[in-house]
Amino acid sequence: MSQxxxxxxxxxxxxxxxxxxxxxxxxxxxxxxxxxxFRSIDRDQNRRTLRMMRDDVVLELAENxxxxxxxxxxxxxxDVEAARIELDQHETNPTEIRDEKYGDAxxxxxxxxxxxxxxxxxxxxQP
Numbered sequence: 590m591s592q593x594x595x596x597x598x599x600x601x602x603x604x605x606x607x608x609x610x611x612x613x614x615x616x617x618x619x620x621x622x623x624x625x626x627f628r629s630i631d632r633d634q635n636r637r638t639l640r641m642m643r644d645d646v647v648l649e650l651a652e653n654x655x656x657x658x659x660x661x662x663x664x665x666x667x668d669v670e671a672a673r674i675e676l677d678q679h680e681t682n683p684t685e686i687r688d689e690k691y692g693d694a695x696x697x698x699x700x701x702x703x704x705x706x707x708x709x710x711x712x713x714x715q716p
Contacts, residue, residue: 591626593675594667595646601661601710606648607640609662610655611705614639617650620704624679658706669697669713676701676711683711 598606611617614632618639621627630647631640637652646664666672669686676683681701689696689712698712 591675592668593672595644595664596667597665598646598648599663599665601663604660604662606662608651608653609648609660609707610653610657611650611703611707612652612657614650614652617703617705621650624676624681624703626675626679656706657703658708661708661710663698663710663712666711666713669699669711672711672713673699688715 600606614637618629618641621641622629625643627641627643627646627648629639630642632638638649639651640647640649642648648662673683673686684700686697686699689698695715696712697715698710700708700710702708
C-alpha cells in the first residue's frame with residue numbers, strides 16, 4: 590500500500606478532471622487501477638463514463654470523442670519524490686522531477702502520460 594497521498598486535482602487550461610477523454614473506459618480503467626492505484630467508484634455504461642478515486646482525488650474518464658492529448662491536470666501529492674518512485678515502479682515512465690514557479694509559489698513536479706495521451710503534472714508545493 591502506498592504512503593503517497595493524492596491530495597487534490599486541478600485542471601490545466603480548459604481540461605475538466607470530471608470529463609477526461611479516453612478511447613475506451615474499460616481499458617483505461619484497468620490502467621488507472623494498476624498503474625496509479627485509483628479505484629472505480631461509479632460506472633455509467635450508457636454515457637460511457639468511469640469515475641475513479643484515490644485518496645482525495647476524483648476523476649472521471651469519458652468516451653466523449655475529444656482528443657486526450659489536448660487535456661491535462663495537476664495532481665497535488667503529499668510527497669513528490671515518493672510519488673515519482675512509485676509511478677516509476679508502476680511503469681508509467683515519469684519524467685525527472687524539476688522545480689517550477691506558478692504565481693508566487695514554488696513547486697517540485699514531474700509528468701506522466703496515460704496510454705491515451707492524457708498528461709498529468711504530479712507535484713508538491715514547496716515551503
